[in-house]
Amino acid sequence: MDAVRGSFLPGCPLPAEFYQLSALEAAPLLMGQILVRHTLEGDxxxxIVxxxxxGGVEDKGSHAYGGRRTARTEIMFGEGGTAYIYLIYGMYHCLNVVTGPVGNPQAVLIRAVEPLTTADETLMRRYRGTVAKRPVDLSGGPGKLxxxxxxDKTQNGLPLTQPGGPLWLEGGPPIAEGLVQAPRINIAYAEEYAAKPWRFYLQGNPYVSVADxxxxxxxxxAKK
Known part of the structure; x- marks a missing residue:
């Protein structure tokens, strides 16, 4: 693995050392990698776009800020490479990739994804349960994707390192250009951390939730 360029073998599971990175290191490197969801109708x-x-107990935007350990956040303190899934507003699930060593709560929120094929898009539209006129309406936002x-929470805590499981990550083609960073969304409560440019996205991609x-x-x- 090239820790700067994020070069992973396409179609292969991401290497174990990737999940030892901090969230701030891992978030841009996850761009362009492939999220695979196994369903009864196929994979x-x-x-990821x-x-x-x-990341870390110092991030006021994190559920684990200040070292907060609860039944919900305990997964963030565990070994990197697992799924951290929680519910917001009582109706939307959010998928996070836990990274970092045990005891250091780090997580990367997956905000938008782009289906690879027409068959992938067809299944996603069926499961989405509503008409998605634009790509962003299909999977541009953590709840939508x-x-x-x-x-949902039935995958909470599952490993993302095992192909053939319910949910896993594998390498995708390298991203040549267009990767940008900007402040995170809807975290005004994070005070000075709200302005940190810790959101990453592919500029111009139609599945991205918000262009900044x-x-x-x-x-x-990544800028700190």
Whole structure:
């Protein structure tokens, strides 16, 4: 693995050392990688096109801020490579990739994905349960993508490292250009951490939830 460029073998599970990275290191490297959801009707493969980093006890935007350990956040303190899934507003699930060593709560929120094929899109539209006129309406946002992929709390805590399981990650083609970073969304409560440019997305991709005029090109090292 090239820790700067995020070069992974296409179609192969992401290497174990990737999950030892901090969330801020892992979030841009997850861009372009493939999220696979196994369903009774077949596997759905989609490319990750937007992420947000939530890392460490110092991040006021994180559920684990200040070292907060609850039944919900305990997964964040565990070994990297598992799924952290929670419910917001009582109706929308959010999928996170836990990273970092045991005891250091790090997680990357998956905000948007793009289906790889027409067959993948067809299944996602069926599971989405509503008419999605634009790509962003299908899977542009954490709640939307979870509905389109039938992801809920039954997958919470499952490993993302095992192909053939309910949910896993594998390498995708390298991203040549267009990766930007911007402030995270809807976290005004995070005070000075709300302005941190810890959201990453592919500029111009129609599945991205929100384009930000403040976005800047990612140069290989995430701004703090």
């Amino acid at each position: 759905i493969r989609c490319r 937007e992420t947000e980093s939530y 979870c509905r389109a992929l039938q992801i 005029p403040r976005a800047s090109r990612w140069t290989g090292i």
